[in-house]
Amino acid sequence: xxxxxADRVLDRxxxxxxxxxxxxxxxxxxxxxxxxxxxxxxxxRLGKIGVVILLFFVFMALFAPFLAPYExxxxxxxxxxQVLRTTAPTADHPLGTTNYGEDVLSQVIMSTQVSIMVGLLxxxxxxxxxxxxxxxxxxxxxxxxxxxxxxxxxxYGLPFLPFVIVLVFIFGTNIQNIIIVIGLILWRDSxxxxxxxxxxxxxxxxxxxxxxxxxxxxxxxxxxxxxxVLPLVGLYMAFAVAYAVIYEASLAFxxxxxxxxxxxxxMLFQAYHSGGIRFAWWWVLPAGICIMLLVASVFFIxxxxxxxxxxxxxx
Amino acid sequence: xxxxxxxxxxxxxxxxxxxxxxxxxxxxxxxxxxxxxPTTMYLLDGMTPEQRQExxxxxxxxxxxxIQYVEFLRQLVALDMGHSYRYxxxxxxxxxxxxxxxxxxxxxxxxxxxxxGVAVGAFMGWVRGxxxxxxxxxxxxxxxxxxxxxxxxxxxxxxxxxxxxxPSGGMRAPGTEVSVFYQRYFAVDFLYxxxxxxxxxxxxxxxxxxxxxxxxxxxxxxxxxxxxxxAEGLPEHIILYKHAARNSILPITTVIALVVGISLGGSxxxxxxxxxxxxxxxxxxxxxxxxxxIAQAIFFLMGSVVIFMNFVADLTYxxxxxxxxxx
Numbered sequence: 001x002x003x004x005x006a007d008r009v010l011d012r013x014x015x016x017x018x019x020x021x022x023x024x025x026x027x028x029x030x031x032x033x034x035x036x037x038x039x040x041x042x043x044x045r046l047g048k049i050g051v052v053i054l055l056f057f058v059f060m061a062l063f064a065p066f067l068a069p070y071e072x073x074x075x076x077x078x079x080x081x082q083v084l085r086t087t088a089p090t091a092d093h094p095l096g097t098t099n100y101g102e103d104v105l106s107q108v109i110m111s112t113q114v115s116i117m118v119g120l121l122x123x124x125x126x127x128x129x130x131x132x133x134x135x136x137x138x139x140x141x142x143x144x145x146x147x148x149x150x151x152x153x154x155x156y157g158l159p160f161l162p163f164v165i166v167l168v169f170i171f172g173t174n175i176q177n178i179i180i181v182i183g184l185i186l187w188r189d190s191x192x193x194x195x196x197x198x199x200x201x202x203x204x205x206x207x208x209x210x211x212x213x214x215x216x217x218x219x220x221x222x223x224x225x226x227x228x229v230l231p232l233v234g235l236y237m238a239f240a241v242a243y244a245v246i247y248e249a250s251l252a253f254x255x256x257x258x259x260x261x262x263x264x265x266x267m268l269f270q271a272y273h274s275g276g277i278r279f280a281w282w283w284v285l286p287a288g289i290c291i292m293l294l295v296a297s298v299f300f301i302x303x304x305x306x307x308x309x310x311x312x313x314x315x
Numbered sequence: 316x317x318x319x320x321x322x323x324x325x326x327x328x329x330x331x332x333x334x335x336x337x338x339x340x341x342x343x344x345x346x347x348x349x350x351x352x353p354t355t356m357y358l359l360d361g362m363t364p365e366q367r368q369e370x371x372x373x374x375x376x377x378x379x380x381x382i383q384y385v386e387f388l389r390q391l392v393a394l395d396m397g398h399s400y401r402y403x404x405x406x407x408x409x410x411x412x413x414x415x416x417x418x419x420x421x422x423x424x425x426x427x428x429x430x431x432g433v434a435v436g437a438f439m440g441w442v443r444g445x446x447x448x449x450x451x452x453x454x455x456x457x458x459x460x461x462x463x464x465x466x467x468x469x470x471x472x473x474x475x476x477x478x479x480x481x482p483s484g485g486m487r488a489p490g491t492e493v494s495v496f497y498q499r500y501f502a503v504d505f506l507y508x509x510x511x512x513x514x515x516x517x518x519x520x521x522x523x524x525x526x527x528x529x530x531x532x533x534x535x536x537x538x539x540x541x542x543x544x545x546a547e548g549l550p551e552h553i554i555l556y557k558h559a560a561r562n563s564i565l566p567i568t569t570v571i572a573l574v575v576g577i578s579l580g581g582s583x584x585x586x587x588x589x590x591x592x593x594x595x596x597x598x599x600x601x602x603x604x605x606x607x608x609i610a611q612a613i614f615f616l617m618g619s620v621v622i623f624m625n626f627v628a629d630l631t632y633x634x635x636x637x638x639x640x641x642x
Contacts, residue, residue: 046452046453150330150333150334150337151337153330153334153622153625154334154337154338154341156572156573156576156621156625157334157335157338157576157618157621157622157625158338158341158618158621159576159579159580159614159617159618159621160576160577160580161580161581161583161584162580162583162598162613162614162617163614165583165598165599165602166345166346166602166610166614167345169602169603170345170348242460246460246462249462249464249465250462250463250464250583250584253462253464253584253587254583254584254587254599255599255603256602265464268464268465268468271468272464272468272588277468277471277472277476278472278476279476281472284468284472288461288465288468288469291460291461291462291465292457292460292461292465293460295459295460295461295462296456296457296460299456299459299460300456303452303456306530
């Protein structure tokens with residue numbers, strides 16, 4: 001008997017017979033699926049680097065208010081009482097100040113929250129819709145498949161950034177709308193690719209035998225097929241996080257970000273329009289490098305996931 | 316053209332029409348739930364209710380929705396895109412010029428990034444398992460992780476602001492008079508202004524074809540005929556580009572439409588960074604200034620191009636690969 005905490009918790013909430021609400025075997029199987037995906041990612045050098053960078057940003061987002069040395073909107077003044085406008089890094093302000101005399105480092109740290117939140121939530125929405133559409137579409141086939149795939153076609157016909165801008169502008173430039181709108185268009189990638197994988201899984205003998213013992217359609221789709229496409233879902237989750245972060249930053253740079261929150265895109269918007277990009281490297285580089293590192297970390301994780309899914313990249 | 320193929324093309328055209336129709340309907344709906352009454356932008360303060368009614372009737376905005384919808388479709392077909400209140404001129408005149416400015420920037424960006432991307436991807440697949448490949452993959456992933464505006468800002472900081480090379484924005488030197496179409500684009504000054512925005516696009520968009528080409532190459536290189544060619548003693552570069560790359564290029568066609576869509580959307584960002592007078596920047600401005608007539612027209616144009624490219628890419632794919640079942 002192993003005695004890890006996780007196992008003990010499992011013992012408490014499950015029944016060995018598998019008749020309870022949570023069957024031990026089923027949980028065990030999901031746990032193993034997730035663990036094996038995790039092992040592959042950590043076994044790959046790029047994947048490991050990606051996980052470390054990602055965890056660093058998640059940590060920064062969680063503890064941002066404690067890590068930031070100043071209030072990001074506070075205006076700082078020098079000894080002579082003059083506002084410190086766009087000053088180069090000093091001991092007090094390791095990344096210098098903005099044109100309004102705000103501390104760049106504090107803004108960079110606070111901005112992590114928006115990127116992490118938009119990245120994760122929009123990707124969850126996208127992958128949730130995408131994998132459900134994929135399962136239903138491929139499993140039932142016929143008319144259902146036709147209709148759902150036409151909807152995917154339309155989603156591909158919408159130019160991404162213009163669509164997001166128009167919708168965010170119509171419904172209001174706040175963070176909830178940005179997350180929902182990005183999620184509502186990113187699902188198309190996962191839907192199309194996971195569908196073709198479900199189509200091939202559907203032909204496998206285990207689906208036949210599940211049908212033979214009278215398993216319901218829902219049961220076959222979610223208990224039997226879904227765990228088998230999990231690595232692919234993980235891969236498209238990683239892509240969705242990357243694109244969500246890029247699009248949030250682009251929106252903010254174009255002036256459609258949530259005006260009440262700090263974000264890297266918004267910092268660059270301010271640096272660009274105030275002319276800071278002409279000389280204030282300390283103001284421009286940190287925000288841009290953070291976007292690049294965060295997105296690259298998820299792409300690195302994605303690369304290692306491809307070893308399991310072993311399929312050509314679709315985009 | 317085989318019969319199976321004809322059937323496939325016919326069905327694909329049917330699907331194209333359905334997709335396009337849904338797209339147009341979506342366009343109609345989106346721009347009619349825009350903030351406030353869509354009429355407010357045409358109406359001036361201090362109008363009497365009678366005058367207001369007259370304006371509404373002039374514009375056909377008092378009609379029931381289904382009549383407006385039919386009218387909307389008719390106008391699109393006739394390329395009558397309404398009137399811009401901001402410019403005080405027909406939308407068509409404004410958008411037509413900007414459309415070409417965008418196509419002549421993003422078209423080459425797309426073409427060059429695809430060419431370079433495929434070549435780089437073929438090379439990475441060829442040298443798989445080496446440090447060169449690892450470095451290539453990391454660099455490509457980092458390029459793909461950098462949003463267009465960030466690449467643009469870095470280029471601006473290095474070239475115009477750092478070294479004094481290349482202009483920081485615009486499409487031609489101030490004061491240049493142009494009257495004829497070809498004068499506008501076939502000029503050294505134009506290419507000089509185009510260089511940085513073009514480079515921005517190329518860096519970002521080449522990543523997708525490069526990575527895809529790499530995976531495709533790795534699969535093809537495992538096949539027997541490559542071993543045979545090697546045994547025949549052909550030089551490496553011939554096997555690489557003539558035999559392996561040619562057979563790997565097929566899957567790349569499937570993402571052409573996707574990259575076209577992404578790069579058209581990306582024109583919003585690139586044109587904003589480099590003050591390029593194209594559709595993308597116009598779209599950003601017109602949304603900010605509530606000029607929905609222009610925003611709608613540009614959205615319509617971009618969507619049409621993307622949907623059409625999707626269609627062409629699908630047909631190219633089945634045409635190039637006879638093994639594909641027309642499902």
